Amino acid sequence: MAKALEIVDYAAFRREQENLRQQGKYIGIGFSTYVEMCGLGPSEVAGAVGFQGGLWESATVRVHPTGKVTVFTGASPHGQGEETTFAQIVAQELGVPPEDIEVVHGDTSKIAMGWGTYGSRTTVVGGAAIHLADQKVIAKARKIAAHKLEVGEDDVEFEQGIFSVKGLPARAVTFQEAALDAYLAWSLPAGMEPALEGTAFYNPENFTYPFGTHIAIVSVDPDTGDVELMRYVAVDDVGVVINPMLVEGQIHGGLVQGIGQALYEGVEYDTNGQLMTGSFLDYAMPKARFFPKFETAHTTTPSPHNPLGVKGVGETGAIASTPAVVNAVMDALAPFGIQDLPMPLTPRKVWQAIASKGGHMHVHDAI
Secondary structure (H helix, E strand, O other), rough: OOOHHHOOOHHHHHHHHHHHOOOOEEEEEEEEEEEEOOOOOHHHHHHHHHOOOOOOOOEEEEEEEOEEEEEEEEEOOOOOHHHHHHHHHHHHHHOOOHHHHEEOOOOOOOOOOOOOOOOHHHHHHHHHHHHHHHHHHHHHHHHHHHHHHHOHHHHEEEEEOEEEOOOOEEEEEEEHHHHHHHOOOOOOOOOOOOOOEEEEEEEOOOOOEEEEEEEEEEEEOOOOOEEEEEEEEEEEEOOOOOHHHOOOOOOOHHHHHHHHHHHHHOEEEEOOOEEEOOOOOOOOOOHHHHOOOEEEEEEOOOOOOOOOOOOOOOOOOHEEEEEEEEHHHHHHHHHHHOOOOOOOOHHHHHHHHHHHOOOOOOOOHHH
């Protein structure tokens, strides 16, 4: 909240609001603070509450003789871009270029089992499973590298795709060389099977809890009831951010959905119960021109139990924006003695509310 208030300059807004009210112009500010539950777990919780499914996730990380990698995940992205996020996790942990990583999801002929995408769990739970599979791959590759370097495992460091002897960085084996040795199997540690892959199942210890503060500023035209969103500030804490662009995109999409619910989108019926908004010719879909440039910022508090420190970001915008915008409209309408209106706050609904109060400002409310 402190960061959001700093960005919006709350004191300056209140001064401007008072000056504009004296000119018959009405702007308002609205706040929303939230805490969400994401990455649901553990699975025992699901059983206790009758949830029809598990809360764990599976992953297999398969390294090929070429050093390229295929990731099989039970989580199934549906447009959020986690294929990129998953490739980044593997690239960072194994030291393999992202372009050498293929992510396979949603194919039940290739993936043993998974629970898909819901509750901002794809990176939180699916990504954690990939992380654990990566650790198994690294552990085996380290044994191979140590055998080749003729040193103990504890004497081998692994950084940016290179296994090297502690204190002797020139004595090194690349991750790709270890992968090839795993498949050639000409000289492996005693008792080791060929090939290089890891499979893991991650069952969360607990939920993750992203949180944030959103602030909306609107103007209301008392003659038409039209609401214009002038500024929108979103400060979220979603834990460790793996891909800033994807996080930003998910926040933007959620904001549009939530603001649309507040101002535009409504299922309307006539007096005979006939649906009047059954097509997009009549249903008010949010459009880009309705929105200002969103002002976003982050604080970072890693999840204490998720191995990646991530929390989930899918619903942040949709949760926070609806009450923030409605609160802003109510603040703008306060001089008219209007305290509450049902969503969506369409121009007709807002104008009727002002007209019902005689269109006159309540002086005691404006002071």
